[in-house]
Amino acid sequence: MGIQERKEREKERRRQQIMVAAKRVFSDKGFNKATMEDIAQEAELSPGTLYLYFKNKEELYASLSLRILQYLLIRVEHVNDEKDANPEEKLKALMDAMYDVYEFDPLIIINMFHLQSSETLKNLSPQLMSEIKELSRKSLGSIAEIFQTGVDQGLFVDRHPVAMADTFWALFSGVVLWLTSKRLINQEKDYLKQTLELAFEIFGRGVKK
Amino acid sequence: MGIQERKEREKERRRQQIMVAAKRVFSDKGFNKATMEDIAQEAELSPGTLYLYFKNKEELYASLSLRILQYLLIRVEHVNDEKDANPEEKLKALMDAMYDVYEFDPLIIINMFHLQSSETLKNLSPQLMSEIKELSRKSLGSIAEIFQTGVDQGLFVDRHPVAMADTFWALFSGVVLWLTSKRLINQEKDYLKQTLELAFEIFGRGVKK
Amino acid sequence: MGIQERKEREKERRRQQIMVAAKRVFSDKGFNKATMEDIAQEAELSPGTLYLYFKNKEELYASLSLRILQYLLIRVEHVNDEKDANPEEKLKALMDAMYDVYEFDPLIIINMFHLQSSETLKNLSPQLMSEIKELSRKSLGSIAEIFQTGVDQGLFVDRHPVAMADTFWALFSGVVLWLTSKRLINQEKDYLKQTLELAFEIFGRGVKK
Amino acid sequence: MGIQERKEREKERRRQQIMVAAKRVFSDKGFNKATMEDIAQEAELSPGTLYLYFKNKEELYASLSLRILQYLLIRVEHVNDEKDANPEEKLKALMDAMYDVYEFDPLIIINMFHLQSSETLKNLSPQLMSEIKELSRKSLGSIAEIFQTGVDQGLFVDRHPVAMADTFWALFSGVVLWLTSKRLINQEKDYLKQTLELAFEIFGRGVKK
DNA sequence: GATGAATGAGTATTCATTCAT
DNA sequence: TATGAATGAATACTCATTCAT
Numbered sequence: 001m002g003i004q005e006r007k008e009r010e011k012e013r014r015r016q017q018i019m020v021a022a023k024r025v026f027s028d029k030g031f032n033k034a035t036m037e038d039i040a041q042e043a044e045l046s047p048g049t050l051y052l053y054f055k056n057k058e059e060l061y062a063s064l065s066l067r068i069l070q071y072l073l074i075r076v077e078h079v080n081d082e083k084d085a086n087p088e089e090k091l092k093a094l095m096d097a098m099y100d101v102y103e104f105d106p107l108i109i110i111n112m113f114h115l116q117s118s119e120t121l122k123n124l125s126p127q128l129m130s131e132i133k134e135l136s137r138k139s140l141g142s143i144a145e146i147f148q149t150g151v152d153q154g155l156f157v158d159r160h161p162v163a164m165a166d167t168f169w170a171l172f173s174g175v176v177l178w179l180t181s182k183r184l185i186n187q188e189k190d191y192l193k194q195t196l197e198l199a200f201e202i203f204g205r206g207v208k209k
Numbered sequence: 210m211g212i213q214e215r216k217e218r219e220k221e222r223r224r225q226q227i228m229v230a231a232k233r234v235f236s237d238k239g240f241n242k243a244t245m246e247d248i249a250q251e252a253e254l255s256p257g258t259l260y261l262y263f264k265n266k267e268e269l270y271a272s273l274s275l276r277i278l279q280y281l282l283i284r285v286e287h288v289n290d291e292k293d294a295n296p297e298e299k300l301k302a303l304m305d306a307m308y309d310v311y312e313f314d315p316l317i318i319i320n321m322f323h324l325q326s327s328e329t330l331k332n333l334s335p336q337l338m339s340e341i342k343e344l345s346r347k348s349l350g351s352i353a354e355i356f357q358t359g360v361d362q363g364l365f366v367d368r369h370p371v372a373m374a375d376t377f378w379a380l381f382s383g384v385v386l387w388l389t390s391k392r393l394i395n396q397e398k399d400y401l402k403q404t405l406e407l408a409f410e411i412f413g414r415g416v417k418k
Numbered sequence: 419m420g421i422q423e424r425k426e427r428e429k430e431r432r433r434q435q436i437m438v439a440a441k442r443v444f445s446d447k448g449f450n451k452a453t454m455e456d457i458a459q460e461a462e463l464s465p466g467t468l469y470l471y472f473k474n475k476e477e478l479y480a481s482l483s484l485r486i487l488q489y490l491l492i493r494v495e496h497v498n499d500e501k502d503a504n505p506e507e508k509l510k511a512l513m514d515a516m517y518d519v520y521e522f523d524p525l526i527i528i529n530m531f532h533l534q535s536s537e538t539l540k541n542l543s544p545q546l547m548s549e550i551k552e553l554s555r556k557s558l559g560s561i562a563e564i565f566q567t568g569v570d571q572g573l574f575v576d577r578h579p580v581a582m583a584d585t586f587w588a589l590f591s592g593v594v595l596w597l598t599s600k601r602l603i604n605q606e607k608d609y610l611k612q613t614l615e616l617a618f619e620i621f622g623r624g625v626k627k
Numbered sequence: 628m629g630i631q632e633r634k635e636r637e638k639e640r641r642r643q644q645i646m647v648a649a650k651r652v653f654s655d656k657g658f659n660k661a662t663m664e665d666i667a668q669e670a671e672l673s674p675g676t677l678y679l680y681f682k683n684k685e686e687l688y689a690s691l692s693l694r695i696l697q698y699l700l701i702r703v704e705h706v707n708d709e710k711d712a713n714p715e716e717k718l719k720a721l722m723d724a725m726y727d728v729y730e731f732d733p734l735i736i737i738n739m740f741h742l743q744s745s746e747t748l749k750n751l752s753p754q755l756m757s758e759i760k761e762l763s764r765k766s767l768g769s770i771a772e773i774f775q776t777g778v779d780q781g782l783f784v785d786r787h788p789v790a791m792a793d794t795f796w797a798l799f800s801g802v803v804l805w806l807t808s809k810r811l812i813n814q815e816k817d818y819l820k821q822t823l824e825l826a827f828e829i830f831g832r833g834v835k836k
Numbered sequence: 837g838a839t840g841a842a843t844g845a846g847t848a849t850t851c852a853t854t855c856a857t
Numbered sequence: 858t859a860t861g862a863a864t865g866a867a868t869a870c871t872c873a874t875t876c877a878t
Contacts, residue, residue: 030326030328032241033328035850035851035852036851036852036853037851037852040861045859045860046859046860046861047851047852047853047860047861048853048854048855048859048860048861048862049858049859049860049861051852051853051854052858052859056852056853057852057853112390113386113390115390116390116391117239117390119238119239119242157411157414159407159410159411160407163403163404163407164407164411166384166387166388166404167384167404167407167408167411169383169387170380170383170384170386170387170388170404170408171379171380171383171384171408172383173383173386173387174378174379174380174381174382174383174384174386174387175375175376175379175380175383177322177379177382177383177386178375178378178379178382179375179379181321181322181324181325181326182325194372195372195375195376195379198368198369198372198373198376199376199379199380201415202366202368202373202376202412202415202416203411203412203415204415205366205414205415205416206410206411206412206413206414206415206416207411207414207415220841223841244867244868244869245868245869245870246868246869254842254843255842255843255844256843256844256869256870257842257843257844257845257870257871257872258841258842258843258844259870260869260870260871261841261842265869265870266869266870448744448746450659451746453871453872453873454872454873454874455872455873458840463838463839464838464839464840465839465840465872465873465874466838466839466840466841466874466875466876467837467838467839467840469873469874469875470837470838474873474874475873475874530808531804531808533808534808534809535657535808537656537657537660575829575832577825577828577829578825581821581822581825582825582829584802584805584806584822585802585822585825585826585829587801587805588798588801588802588804588805588806588822588826589797589798589801589802589826590801591801591804591805592796592797592798592799592800592801592802592804592805593793593794593797593798593801595740595797595800595801595804596793596796596797596800596801597793597797599739599740599742599743599744600743612790613790613793613794613797616786616787616790616791616794617794617797617798619833620784620786620791620794620830620833620834621829621830621833622833623784623832623833623834624828624829624830624831624832624833624834625829625832625833638862641862662846662847662848663847663848663849664847664848672863672864673863673864673865674847674848674849674864674865675849675850675851675863675864675865675866676862676863676864676865678848678849678850679862679863683848683849684848684849
């Protein structure tokens with residue numbers, strides 16, 4: 001392992017350390033109330049150091065989204081890779097995957113929406129932005145593929161698969177956000193799970209022929 | 210018209226004038242980036258005047274939600290009042306109502322979520338807060354009633370009507386937020402309408418037996 | 419009584435009404451925390467009206483001092499007018515008078531000090547300022563006269579009577595302020611009285627030969 | 628000298644730099660008219676920096692009092708430590724000490740009174756507040772001790788030593804405030820000194836048997 | 837005279853970001 | 858690289874004062 005590589009690895013470790021701290025602080029206080037000072041303290045670093053790894057506060061926040069999107073893509077592609085599964089089974093597996101994604105980082109949805117705000121987008125580096133867009137595109141595309149197959153096989157109602165994927169994602173987001181905003185999640189995790197299951201069940205019944 | 214009454218009316222006109230300006234500015238910049246100075250300028254008033262009509266920035270923002278909630282309740286109750294309509298027809302009418310609500314104020318969903326944040330809630334006057342809670346409660350209750358009837362008549366799948374109402378609302382919110390965040394709305398209003406229709410169609414198929 | 423005179427009297431009544439309200443509010447909140455709005459409400463008038471009777475907040479505050487100074491002068495001159503009393507008796511009477519002045523308006527001392535601050539003086543009308551100065555001068559002069567007599571008659575130690583008057587006034591002010599600042603006055607009025615008596619006793623013993 | 632220690636020292640230097648500037652500005656304009664901006668400019672720092680060293684405006688102001696109280700206590704205790712001196716000599720030494728304290732910081736008295744206002748107290752950190760209270764308590768206690776001895780030895784009139792200490796302090800405060808408020812101090816420092824001396828002389832004669 | 841709605845200048849405080857060490 | 862002290866722009870909110878009615 002060359003010196004260059006070791007440095008690269010060390011640098012990545014630091015980035016992760018900061019992101020872990022940032023996630024905790026942002027979860028706790030939200031984007032606006034969380035200060036860079038808070039995050040630095042949580043990461044046991046100085047504020048200045050944060051800027052060696054992230055261009056600014058927005059980009060640090062956005063990088064959290066990147067991570068979850070990477071996880072989402074892996075899970076969704078994995079669902080699609082099950083060659084033996086039929087569309088209905090894949091839809092079921094997709095729903096399970098979404099729940100795992102949610103558990104991986106319950107903030108995911110809020111991150112997503114913050115991310116899309118125009119004010120935020122202005123402050124991101126083009127590189128990070130294109131990475132995020134690419135990942136989003138791929139994930140949604142992969143979801144749409146499932147619907148495509150279902151429609152092609154006459155198992156699902158004949159609607160535009162991309163629109164179906166959008167709707168599926170929107171339903172998921174909506175439930176998570178709605179219950180989060182009602183502050184039910186932390187206290188009643190089961191209630192969220194049940195509601196998500198109901199939502200998915202209704203959705204599943206709705207897309208089938 | 211007494212002098213008292215005229216003053217009252219004038220005062221209400223001012224409140225509306227400020228709310229209209231606030232809505233424009235908040236829509237444009239979001240809650241945090243919008244300054245009271247911005248809003249005052251948009252309303253062609255001085256900053257101090259805003260505080261004669263609204264306790265603080267949070268309460269001004271929240272009052273925008275109040276207005277939309279009032280409209281929502283009226284529409285939803287009207288759907289329920291149609292004695293001749295069967296649950297399926299009511300569900301259809303409810304979906305139309307939601308779309309009107311959305312058109313009345315596309316910010317509605319974002320308002321709703323901002324409103325629920327604990328930081329926000331701390332700054333609201335108890336009176337305003339209870340008004341908002343009451344309106345939310347009534348609206349969701351009214352929606353649940355539609356599902357209740359459907360379930361009772363064996364037309365809808367037998368699930369908890371309140372959970373079905375939650376899911377319905379979450380689906381609506383999710384679609385609006387998702388498309389808003391993708392900045393598609395202004396440019397492609399039709400796409401939102403189509404996606405909402407698809408979402409509602411899928412939902413409708415899903416809740417029916 | 420002419421119309422002119424009646425108007426004058428009515429105007430004076432209003433001034434008094436405002437001053438009474440102002441005294442209550444200033445006592446309660448201090449000069450800086452008290453708002454003109456507070457005072458207007460206490461006086462059951464509108465803020466604008468206050469400005470018909472007083473040039474500004476400072477002048478309203480200063481006018482309270484004027485009133486107490488008028489009362490002080492009357493009491494002190496009355497002491498001096500007792501032709502039969504000897505200096506020692508007059509000194510005793512003076513001390514009683516000071517206590518009455520204090521009871522007439524416990525804020526007196528704080529008023530006095532606020533009044534003298536240069537920022538305040540800048541905002542007073544020349545007329546009001548000269549009235550205040552004149553009253554102060556007369557009162558202190560009258561007090562000095564008592565000491566003058568005492569010194570002349572060889573009853574008091576031979577010091578400059580004006581300096582003795584200053585010291586007397588300073589002692590009185592100091593005790594009142596000190597105990598006020600220790601928040602003892604409202605709770606333990608007796609303690610103030612006792613301390614004042616002790617202070618006056620010591621002072622009395624100190625000035626006598 | 629370790630790096631830690633050097634930093635500590637540097638930090639203390641900054642605090643002093645700010646306090647010196649604050650003292651100048653507060654002396655000039657009084658607490659309310661002085662702005663943090665003014666003080667920052669006087670200290671040749673930015674406003675934000677002030678807040679790195681002092682929690683808020685009130686605490687900056689209060690810290691000025693702390694310094695003078697520390698000096699006061701040292702001087703007063705030093706007087707008490709003179710084992711050979713009799714009460715009369717101690718009283719004389721105490722008066723000299725008070726004058727030095729006054730010269731150390733002529734604002735002392737005004738600080739003291741501002742400090743006691745309830746609004747002020749609310750904004751102070753508990754730690755600073757208890758330091759101040761402790762210092763006040765000790766100083767007054769030390770003064771009272773002098774009187775105690777004098778009374779015990781039959782040299783002073785038999786009055787409560789704590790009340791005598793209060794009166795002594797009040798007399799001192801009163802003279803300083805009175806002359807300050809008459810704006811005589813800067814122009815005629817001698818006059819203050821003479822008046823203080825007279826006041827102390829009268830007091831001294833008054834407490835002796 | 838009296839009103840009270842409107843004004844808008846004034847300010848303490850915060851915090852993302854920088855840069856000398 | 859890492860630090861963390863310093864920056865200074867940004868902003869919600871207050872309130873003495875005015876003036877059209």
